[in-house]
Amino acid sequence: MRTDAQALYEKGLELFQEDQLDDAEHQMRRAIEVNPLYEDAHEALGVILGRRGRIDEAIAVTLTLAEINPDHLMAHVNLSVFYNKKGGMIEEAEAEQAKARILGWREELRRNKETGMVGSSTTIEPEAAGAPPEPNAAPGPRRETFLEVLKIDAEDAVANFSLGKLYLEEEEYEQARDHLSTVVRVQEDYSAAYPLLGQAQEALGEVEAALVTYTQGIAVAGRRGDLKPLQLMEKRLAALNSDDAPHSNVGTQEETKHK
Amino acid sequence: MPTEEQVVEVVKKVFDPEIPVNIYDLGLIYKIEIPDDDTINIEMSLTSQACPAAQSLPEDIRGRVVGDLGVEAVNVNVVWDPPWGPHLISPEGKKILNLED
Numbered sequence: 001m002r003t004d005a006q007a008l009y010e011k012g013l014e015l016f017q018e019d020q021l022d023d024a025e026h027q028m029r030r031a032i033e034v035n036p037l038y039e040d041a042h043e044a045l046g047v048i049l050g051r052r053g054r055i056d057e058a059i060a061v062t063l064t065l066a067e068i069n070p071d072h073l074m075a076h077v078n079l080s081v082f083y084n085k086k087g088g089m090i091e092e093a094e095a096e097q098a099k100a101r102i103l104g105w106r107e108e109l110r111r112n113k114e115t116g117m118v119g120s121s122t123t124i125e126p127e128a129a130g131a132p133p134e135p136n137a138a139p140g141p142r143r144e145t146f147l148e149v150l151k152i153d154a155e156d157a158v159a160n161f162s163l164g165k166l167y168l169e170e171e172e173y174e175q176a177r178d179h180l181s182t183v184v185r186v187q188e189d190y191s192a193a194y195p196l197l198g199q200a201q202e203a204l205g206e207v208e209a210a211l212v213t214y215t216q217g218i219a220v221a222g223r224r225g226d227l228k229p230l231q232l233m234e235k236r237l238a239a240l241n242s243d244d245a246p247h248s249n250v251g252t253q254e255e256t257k258h259k
Numbered sequence: 260m261p262t263e264e265q266v267v268e269v270v271k272k273v274f275d276p277e278i279p280v281n282i283y284d285l286g287l288i289y290k291i292e293i294p295d296d297d298t299i300n301i302e303m304s305l306t307s308q309a310c311p312a313a314q315s316l317p318e319d320i321r322g323r324v325v326g327d328l329g330v331e332a333v334n335v336n337v338v339w340d341p342p343w344g345p346h347l348i349s350p351e352g353k354k355i356l357n358l359e360d
Contacts, residue, residue: 094276094277102278102356102357102358105356105358106356106358109358
């Protein structure tokens with residue numbers, strides 16, 4: 001039986017999908033007024049605020065969600081993204097990402113136990129804030145969620161970043177490169193995207209493109225004070241610029257004895 | 260000649276960033292081979308190919324093993340088959356991470 005809060009939430013979801021963000025936000029806030037512990041509405045409101053560029057408010061709402069349910073996986077995923085977007089909060093972003101990873105592992109182990117499977121062909125690492133949760137949605141991979149977001153907005157930076165990362169993990173380097181290229185094109189200051197784009201380009205043998213990506217990414221990360229991606233890219237740039245830098249598949253580091 | 264147990268003890272000092280469990284108990288070390296006194300071969304994986312530690316963890320392990328055991332050649336090979344999953348985390352690791360067993 002649908003409650004008033006659920007009805008408001010579902011209306012807000014419809015409005016979000018129609019890109020009526022002002023009205024969608026209003027519906028989500030009303031849903032939360034009716035049920036202050038409504039997790040899905042908090043998550044959705046955070047996503048909407050993030051989409052509207054009101055990052056501090058998005059963080060505040062999502063922190064409330066994490067207080068309501070500390071084990072809410074998407075709360076930590078979204079906080080990681082929001083901290084990255086805000087800039088200069090790389091440690092906080094990484095801490096939230098780590099929490100999300102661990103919660104993802106817990107879900108995977110629970111699924112394995114339910115299905116009797118041991119091991120998994122892919123480790124699901126849910127990433128950025130994509131679409132708000134569908135009501136009564138079954139847990140599962142987020143790829144479909146991000147693809148749905150792109151049907152609404154093909155240039156959504158967060159969904160493109162998440163998909164780019166998923167494709168990179170699965171060695172689908174062309175798709176990874178395309179999605180991550182979209183991210184840096186539509187949101188130049190998305191510093192986390194540059195090292196991953198560079199990895200995809202290197203894997204495709206597009207070394208010159210990777211050099212450009214790392215150079216641009218270093219400037220962006222330096223400006224924003226995002227030390228982790230900055231350090232990663234500086235290391236890759238140095239490796240590519242050295243005379244005997246291997247141009248092999250990123251992710252497999254077959255080491256040999258030093259000369 | 261170092262023993263596998265000695266290598267394991269050294270590897271247990273290396274951590275995936277932000278995760279409070281060492282990489283051995285995370286199940287990331289697949290194989291340790293000691294073919295002679297001066298060589299150690301380690302086969303490992305990572306929790307994700309896009310993991311930021313992909314670049315630094317193998318180097319961290321190599322440096323630690325070279326430094327602690329005085330071995331000249333330490334080869335660290337990252338593999339993706341079989342894919343890592345949380346089922347590989349040790350019981351101690353699962354306890355620390357509060358994961359159900």
